[in-house]
């Protein structure tokens with residue numbers, strides 16, 4: 442049986458409900474969001490305008506591709522006086538930390554590395570086969586906000602995209618603003634900037650260029666649900682016309698960490714495989730992303746149906 446696919450984004454019956462609307466097959470998310478999509482030009486114009494008033498800012502720096510592009514833009518396009526602050530959660534790729542140092546030096550931007558313990562978040566996510574990303578990102582932002590407040594900054598620039606929502610600027614507690622500098626920037630443009638900078642990024646499984654946990658947690662999430670934790674975000678980027686469908690499908694494949702990465706993450710977090718819920722016996726067999734299209738992964742739950 443072939444799964445019905447959304448004609449706009451990368452969702453199919455394995456990840457969303459598909460309906461026929463005026464002769465087109467669309468997923469429930471496209472049906473809901475297509476009439477209200479923000480205008481990318483408008484969002485970027487507002488961002489440009491806002492950035493004109495930003496003299497100094499904290500730049501949330503992970504050493505990954507998006508924050509490198511954000512740093513580049515903050516310096517070269519907006520000429521902002523920035524300090525790069527990296528929150529090292531303990532399971533960053535070494536290459537990403539090296540990259541962060543090299544890029545900061547290249548752009549003559551001061552770099553501060555804050556070490557923090559995210560073990561509780563990662564341990565909990567991996568045991569339950571869930572993604573740690575949103576809790577990790579919340580804690581990171583909260584540490585950065587604290588840093589900004591203590592050092593008299595009003596703005597935090599991040600390399601976030603804007604797959605959902607329509608404003609690149611968000612007011613946080615304490616009167617500090619988060620500026621999502623990559624909002625509505627097409628993937629292609631980002632890749633071109635990186636190419637010009639000439640930075641070599643680590644090859645990591647999952648949609649990341651800096652975090653070792655994502656590949657492991659993503660593999661487990663895929664096992665539990667049958668699709669990648671990045672799937673919704675990637676589908677949204679395609680819907681907005683910011684990412685090529687083929688590339689998104691490639692990025693949405695279930696991550697396959699090396700044995701070395703798997704062991705490193707589990708050892709560091711002190712987790713035995715027997716504690717991981719979706720690896721316990723009695724779980725339905727996981728249907729890999731590659732084999733989808735011929736098999737039914739069954740609704741949003743990802744549990745295989747026969």
Ligand SMILES: [Zn+2]
Pocket residue numbers: 447448449450451452467468469470471472
């Ligand atoms: Zn869709």
